Amino acid sequence: MCGRFALYSDFPSLARSLKLPLAEGELTPRYNIAPGTWISAVRRHEDGCQLGLDTLWWGYRPHWADDKAPQPINATVEKVATSPYFRGAFAHHRCLVPADGWYEWLAVDGRKQPHYLTRGDGEPLWFAGIWTDRPDGKPGCAILTEPARGIAKAIHPRMPLTLDQQSLEPWLDPELTDRETIRHLVHHLQHERLTHWPVSNRVNKPVEDDPALIEEER
Template structure:
């Protein structure tokens, strides 16, 4: 799963990295070392073309307008079912987005409790999760979810699932609105090579959502 992540890259740096323009005047509220569900996060949408992406905000908790106030608001969507699920299939076909991050946190069961780990790409300071969005009554008017898949590489030693991290060359294809079917998307979109992932144990301070500083991603003895 992906229930906590880090985006300490500033929004203007994220925008420059993929040539995106900003849709909202104020995006710094989506920045942080300890990003939790139930808040606005940075998201990247297709603009007038996939080559002209737009950086905006989305509420992390997927509840489309048609679903109703009592419907669930999942933060993740399983890759295995996302194309067929009634809840996600329309967004998978027509409303895909990128969710930028520097890395994510996962908790590994141990004999003395759960040890938090930080996972990122060893050779890239910024990564992009495959995400979905929908129109929402929740401000800022969009809601989103992060697609997850079975864990690969070093992430598999920590937790059975991980966010679907896109290979850099697949970013434009993921936003391409002309790709609407699962076979077409799978042919054009690649995941990150798991050999590029790295991970280390971090302080249990990250367990508290109120904690938010650079020391949260520093390694500690596991």
């Protein structure tokens, strides 16, 4: 799954990584981003042309759902295109959630050890996401997850769908709505590019938010 992540790259670094025209934006470094908070995401503006770095609520609830409807933070790749709750957003409201890495917890000797997963080359990651207008009129989103691959599999059975460079533009293309076409054009980042290490249990508390959280615990 993806329930906690970090984003500390500055805007120029993200724009350079995206390699697509991106309207100006600002970012505050965050090392312990938790669900139920505002997060940064790249999506197309209403004109369908310009990309913007917007702020979305990390919790997905469509505008037509009632107050008792769930607010998932993740949507699985297996069901996102067919589930009545998600399929409209998958076809028309896809976004990219930038991250420098994410956290997963590994059971070790009866306790859960947090690990930080990131790219070995230090480049930002791009999580596939979907968004919707919530009942309160504000945008909310969910991050897609897939079965874990490579080194991530040793930590947790699922991981965020992290896209490779060639997939970023088609994922954001509003003209692409067909599930099979999207599946053909969009691919995940090669798992060989990922690395991980154990980090402090301080990350368990969302109020903790500083660069030391991503340092390797020895």
